Each structure stands twice: as structure tokens, then as C-alpha cells.
Amino acid sequence: MELHPALSKIIIYPIKSLDGIELDKASVSEGGCLLRDREYAMFNEERKFINGKSNPLVHTLRSQFDLVKETVSFKSNTDKGWRCFHLKDDINEIQEYLSDHFAERIVLLQNKTGRFLDIPDLGGVTILSTASLKEVSTWYPDLDLEESRKRFRATLEIEAVPAFWEDNLFSVPDNRIEFKIGDVKLFGESPRERCVVPTRNTQTAEITHAFPKTFATNRASTLPESSKLESHGHYYFLSVDCSIPPSETGKEIAIGDEVSIV
Numbered sequence: 001m002e003l004h005p006a007l008s009k010i011i012i013y014p015i016k017s018l019d020g021i022e023l024d025k026a027s028v029s030e031g032g033c034l035l036r037d038r039e040y041a042m043f044n045e046e047r048k049f050i051n052g053k054s055n056p057l058v059h060t061l062r063s064q065f066d067l068v069k070e071t072v073s074f075k076s077n078t079d080k081g082w083r084c085f086h087l088k089d090d091i092n093e094i095q096e097y098l099s100d101h102f103a104e105r106i107v108l109l110q111n112k113t114g115r116f117l118d119i120p121d122l123g124g125v126t127i128l129s130t131a132s133l134k135e136v137s138t139w140y141p142d143l144d145l146e147e148s149r150k151r152f153r154a155t156l157e158i159e160a161v162p163a164f165w166e167d168n169l170f171s172v173p174d175n176r177i178e179f180k181i182g183d184v185k186l187f188g189e190s191p192r193e194r195c196v197v198p199t200r201n202t203q204t205a206e207i208t209h210a211f212p213k214t215f216a217t218n219r220a221s222t223l224p225e226s227s228k229l230e231s232h233g234h235y236y237f238l239s240v241d242c243s244i245p246p247s248e249t250g251k252e253i254a255i256g257d258e259v260s261i262v
Contacts, residue, residue, distance in 0.1 A: 005165065005259035007181055008130060009157035011149075012037035015072065015108070016116045017051040018063040020153065025254035028184060031113030032124035032244040034155060034253075036067060040087070041116040042098060043107045049116075050102060052197040056205035057102055076101050122189040123241035127156040128166050132238065135163035139218045140208055142201070151198040154239045156181070158259055164219075167191070167227035168261060169240045176243075182257035184248050191229055191237035198238075212236050 011020040016038040029035040042050035052058045064073040064082070073084040074097060085094045091108060098106040114120050130145075133152065137143040143151075158166065169177050169188035177188040199211035219235040229237060 003161050003165070005129075005158050005161045007156060007253060007255055007257045007259060008159035010034070010253065010255065011153075011155060011157070013153065014039055014065045014067070015063060016041040016049065017058050018061065020150075021065050021067075025252050028244050028248045028251050028253070029112065029114065030246075030249055031115065031120065032246070032248075033114035033117060033120075034125060037125075037155060038114065038116040039112055040108055040110050042102075043109060044102075045105050045107075047107075050098075050106060052200070053195050055102065056200060059200055059202055059205035061101055074098075074101075119241055122243050123192070124244045125155040125186070125242050126153075126192055126239040127158065127169065127188075127242055128152070128154045128239040129158045129161050129163065131159075131161060131163040132166065133157075135222065136215070136218075136238065139214055140211070142208060147202060150202040151200075152194070152238055153197075156253075162224075163222065164224050164227065166240050167224050167229055169242070170228065172228050172231040178262040180258075180260050180262060181253045184244065184251045184253050184257075185262075186242045186244050186248075189241045189243055191232055192239040192241050193232075194236050194238055 010023045010026050012023060012026065012034055013020045014036050027035040044050055050058065060077045062075045065071070070087045071084055072087055072094065073082040075082045083097060094108055095106055098108065114124055117123055133148040134145055137145050137148040169179055170191050171177055173190070179186055179188060199207055201208070216235040223229060229235065
């Protein structure tokens with residue numbers, strides 16, 4: 001059966017580790033990422049990231065963004081309502097609010113070229129299929145599609161393909177796959193190895209029992225015949241780290257764009 005993969009979701013995370021926002025289209029920025037994605041990040045006094053890997057309190061903080069007005073709103077599990085701040089004018093107030101939430105001094109820094117990404121040069125965007133998220137959500141009693149989506153935090157989502165079709169977008173280690181979304185060229189660099197973050201409930205930080213083991217067992221048993229995942233050493237991987245070359249800076253991707261392997 002001939003497949004017609006298409007881009008179905010674009011989700012950026014303006015502040016690294018906090019909630020994402022969906023877009024209809026996005027521009028490629030300098031640094032090979034999507035404009036405004038992980039533009040800000042929270043740091044402690046030792047200039048270490050405050051993220052879900054190191055601090056479960058990240059999961060108890062909700063955020064909303066207005067990219068036109070340049071505002072962010074926060075609401076923790078103990079707040080009675082949303083607190084709205086301007087990202088430039090209210091930076092001191094933002095840092096004070098975050099410091100109170102995390103019970104340590106927090107600095108919010110800005111970088112527009114993707115340096116706050118986990119793997120800046122090889123993982124400007126991450127991509128997977130909706131079908132993969134649906135499949136993974138059947139492996140755990142406390143997961144549905146939306147919770148799976150929030151746990152794995154991919155930037156781009158593909159529809160009209162079977163589960164784990166995105167495995168076609170990476171190869172064996174030290175090799176990459178060229179593909180296009182619309183007229184934007186990307187390279188599938190490697191599968192994304194998962195960390196502790198997907199094991200936690202995105203609202204409460206409660207751990208899902210035996211999450212990595214259950215995931216690896218099911219991932220191995222549902223591996224597409226063409227997948228090269230086995231060559232990467234284990235099965236606790238989901239989504240593909242992709243780089244975008246400098247030649248694509250300024251181009252746009254949009255919902256509905258065709259995804260094609262070159």
C-alpha cells in the first residue's frame with residue numbers, strides 16, 4: 001500500500017522543559033531549529049539547566065504563551081489562578097516566581113539559535129508519528145494519546161503512516177537519512193534515546209512503574225522490518241533527532257506538508 005506521510009502537528013516549547021504550544025506553520029531559524037523553540041531556559045545558580053531530568057517540580061508547573069504579545073503565564077498546583085508576565089519587561093518578576101516555585105534561585109536566559117536544545121547540532125527538531133504515540137499509549141494503563149504526546153515532547157508529528165514508520169528516517173550509527181518536509185531539507189541523524197522524563201506523569205510527576213522495561217519489551221516486539229534500531233544497542237528509543245542545514249534557514253514548514261525520503 002502506498003503511503004502519503006504528511007505533517008500533522010508542530011509543537012514548540014518556548015521555555016525549555018515547560019509546556020508546548022501548537023502552530024500551523026513554523027520558520028527554520030539560525031542554528032537549525034524552529035523559530036522560538038527552546039528560546040528560553042531556566043538555570044540554577046550553578047548555571048545548570050532546570051529540567052525534567054533533574055527536577056520533578058517541572059511537571060507541577062503549567063505555562064501558556066502568547067508569542068505576539070511576548071507574554072508567559074504560569075500556574076502551579078498550589079496557585080489559585082494564572083500569573084501573566086511579559087518576557088522582556090517582567091524578567092525579574094518571572095525569575096522571582098520561578099525561584100519561589102523551585103525553592104532555589106532561578107535565572108531565565110534567552111538564546112535564539114537553538115543552543116538550549118539537548119543536542120543542538122544534531123537534534124534541531126524531533127519527529128515521530130501519531131500512530132507511534134497511539135501504540136505506546138496502549139502499553140500502559142495510565143497513558144492516553146495526549147499524555148503520551150506530552151511525555152515524549154516531539155517537535156513534529158506525522159500522520160497517514162503506521163506506528164514507528166519514522167524509523168525509516170534514521171540508519172545505523174554514524175549514517176544519516178536525507179528527507180524533506182515540504183521544500184525544507186532535513187537529515188535524520190539518529191533515534192532519540194529516552195531519559196527519565198517520559199516515566200513521569202506530566203501533571204503530578206508520579207512515576208509509571210517499570211516504564212523503561214515495559215517500553216523496551218514492546219518496542220522490540222513491534223519493530224518494523226526495515227528498522228535499524230537494533231544496531232543502536234537497545235530499544236528505549238522513540239522519535240528521531242533531525243538536523244536542518246543552514247541552507248534551509250528562513251524557510252517554512254506547515255501542517256499538511258508532504259514528508260518524503262530523498
